[in-house]
Amino acid sequence: MDRNLTLNLVRVTEAAALQSARYLGRGDKTKADEAAVRGMRRMFDTLTIDGVVVIGEGEMDEAPMLYIGEQIGKAGEGCLKVDIAVDPLDGTTAVAKGLAGAISVVAIAPRGCLLNAPDMYMEKIAVGPKGVGRVSLDYPVETNLKNLSEALNKDISDITVTMLDRPRHKGLIQRVREAGARIKLFQDGDVAQAIATCFEDSGVDILIGIGGAPEGVLAAAALKCLGGEIQGRLYPTKEEEKERCRAMGLNQLDSILTMDHMVKGNEIIFAATGVSNGELLKGVVYYENNRAKTYSVVMRGETGTIRFIEAIHRLDKKPEYAK
Amino acid sequence: MDRDLALSLVRVTEIAALLSARYMGRGDKEKADQAAVDGMRAAFDLVNTKGQVVIGEGELDEAPMLYIGEIIGKGMDVEADIAVDPLDGTSLVAKGLPNAISVIAMAPKGCLLNAPDTYMKKMAVGPRAKGKINIEASIEENIYNVAKALNKEISDLTVIIQDRERHDELIQEVRRIGARIKLFGEGDVAAAIATAFEDTGVDIMISIGGAPEGVIAASALKCMGGDFQGKLYPMSEAERERCYELGWTDERLEKILTIDDLAKGDDIFFAATGISDGELLKGVVYYGDKLAKTHSIVMRSKTGTIRFVEAHHRLDKKDILKDILKKHQ
Numbered sequence: 085m086d087r088n089l090t091l092n093l094v095r096v097t098e099a100a101a102l103q104s105a106r107y108l109g110r111g112d113k114t115k116a117d118e119a120a121v122r123g124m125r126r127m128f129d130t131l132t133i134d135g136v137v138v139i140g141e142g143e144m145d146e147a148p149m150l151y152i153g154e155q156i157g158k159a160g161e162g163c164l165k166v167d168i169a170v171d172p173l174d175g176t177t178a179v180a181k182g183l184a185g186a187i188s189v190v191a192i193a194p195r196g197c198l199l200n201a202p203d204m205y206m207e208k209i210a211v212g213p214k215g216v217g218r219v220s221l222d223y224p225v226e227t228n229l230k231n232l233s234e235a236l237n238k239d240i241s242d243i244t245v246t247m248l249d250r251p252r253h254k255g256l257i258q259r260v261r262e263a264g265a266r267i268k269l270f271q272d273g274d275v276a277q278a279i280a281t282c283f284e285d286s287g288v289d290i291l292i293g294i295g296g297a298p299e300g301v302l303a304a305a306a307l308k309c310l311g312g313e314i315q316g317r318l319y320p321t322k323e324e325e326k327e328r329c330r331a332m333g334l335n336q337l338d339s340i341l342t343m344d345h346m347v348k349g350n351e352i353i354f355a356a357t358g359v360s361n362g363e364l365l366k367g368v369v370y371y372e373n374n375r376a377k378t379y380s381v382v383m384r385g386e387t388g389t390i391r392f393i394e395a396i397h398r399l400d401k402k403p404e405y406a407k
Numbered sequence: 408m409d410r411d412l413a414l415s416l417v418r419v420t421e422i423a424a425l426l427s428a429r430y431m432g433r434g435d436k437e438k439a440d441q442a443a444v445d446g447m448r449a450a451f452d453l454v455n456t457k458g459q460v461v462i463g464e465g466e467l468d469e470a471p472m473l474y475i476g477e478i479i480g481k482g483m484d485v486e487a488d489i490a491v492d493p494l495d496g497t498s499l500v501a502k503g504l505p506n507a508i509s510v511i512a513m514a515p516k517g518c519l520l521n522a523p524d525t526y527m528k529k530m531a532v533g534p535r536a537k538g539k540i541n542i543e544a545s546i547e548e549n550i551y552n553v554a555k556a557l558n559k560e561i562s563d564l565t566v567i568i569q570d571r572e573r574h575d576e577l578i579q580e581v582r583r584i585g586a587r588i589k590l591f592g593e594g595d596v597a598a599a600i601a602t603a604f605e606d607t608g609v610d611i612m613i614s615i616g617g618a619p620e621g622v623i624a625a626s627a628l629k630c631m632g633g634d635f636q637g638k639l640y641p642m643s644e645a646e647r648e649r650c651y652e653l654g655w656t657d658e659r660l661e662k663i664l665t666i667d668d669l670a671k672g673d674d675i676f677f678a679a680t681g682i683s684d685g686e687l688l689k690g691v692v693y694y695g696d697k698l699a700k701t702h703s704i705v706m707r708s709k710t711g712t713i714r715f716v717e718a719h720h721r722l723d724k725k726d727i728l729k730d731i732l733k734k735h736q
Contacts, residue, residue: 087453088411088455090414091411092411387720387724388720388724389718389720389721390718390719391716392717393714393715393717394715394716394717395712395713395715396712398710398711402710
């Protein structure tokens, strides 16, 4: 895929973050999300791609923009045909309450390469490069921790497991504690936590638990670029969700979705910008004289290059589509 | 010009830095420079804008690549002026000293001054002191005005000056006035840019250095909203001759070159990557498993966006690097 798309994807998440961060702590997660969607959508319109949203804000009747199936980009002659996965604001509650860990994310891959994951739960396990091939959703959590401890050359008591702070994880938390590992619970922002497993400095070694399936695909795009590994297994909780899976041709509901199932090939570009402060990316800071700073990461699967970008924006000099 | 140029230019300086940094401390400044040139030239073949080198490695007979007048980049027509310094601070790399960077600036055709390869008197400041410098006025007046603009005591102001004998009087004068001084050995462009960032602790650059580097520094300061003034300062008859050859008259040589004379208009791109650690950018670090990290800055004057880019590279996955790395093992 075109190298020039990398920085343009950062522009997309930067625009979403700059808009969304204005709602930090205002107690309105809908508005925070809408602002992110609007910022992202308008920047997307300037890209020379022929894109289709496969992971987005919901079905067409649920979302006015960035809904599943929406065509975005300039889509002219010779434009690259791509699949787009977005989460304009991963962590809506975090922004509404002014809490840490909210990011804006986007991933693109050639048409047909991103799994159109249904909007339901997914059981997940994610690790960084050193843990690749050592963990599985089919193993009990105790085995995964033991294997990871060997792979990282770390005592189990030094391993940090991250998982969503939800009642459904009560049993899992118990087992991890009994196995002797540390736990970091988070409220919101599943994608960011999966990515954190690939960076030693984040202090997070493995993500487990049940979160959103669409976020699983986004995390898979990032982890593929980073050389980490994520596995998923759809976790429908209602009969209609099971029905939806079957309608999509996903019959083997209990089989593991590997990274390659979720993201085919390595022609992937993934970008994320911090909205509120997190382990990996700092949040948006607004300065005097119409300035703002954003922190982003952008990665490209083909070359394995990872770029962290700290950008200082002049909000009054932005083109119309980025205001 | 196309906003996509921004990241393209970072790639160019990143590749130059990744290659040049291999020669750190090896005592061979020619090879360090050659590696930077090889990397920059090859990387530029992937840039989607065609341009002509106006500030480069020298005349055609002196430099096989990136010589003045060379046309590089992809595209139909020559749209841009290009100013490069693949390695600003050759002896810094040779000795493993800080502040070596790789830099490039681009602007629409006719916007970058084709400065002769001679000396230039320079003065540079960041955005808050814009409009407060005058290279024709006394050092005292300039320091006073900049201190005032920054709301700083003169004793808290830091002047950056190249450590050369020609600056002995200037250094005495600045000390008499009471400002602090930071001397630097090499790396003229990096020193000028440092004035635009508070955290570097550098407030004003007053120095006599290369004119080509002045054009590159002016381009950068334009993107950051800073200010720059220069005045050509041929130090020998030969240098004066070189100016005449390029059409400069004695009268024109006397004129102040403002930031707009050096880098015209508001459509300028600038990128730099650190080779060795510096005030603003960290140097290249090579890790195990064929990994390397670079630290760069890229700016675009039209939107005023400044991006710092920390990149983790897989040296074995970049075709362009693999080939040239063989030559510079």
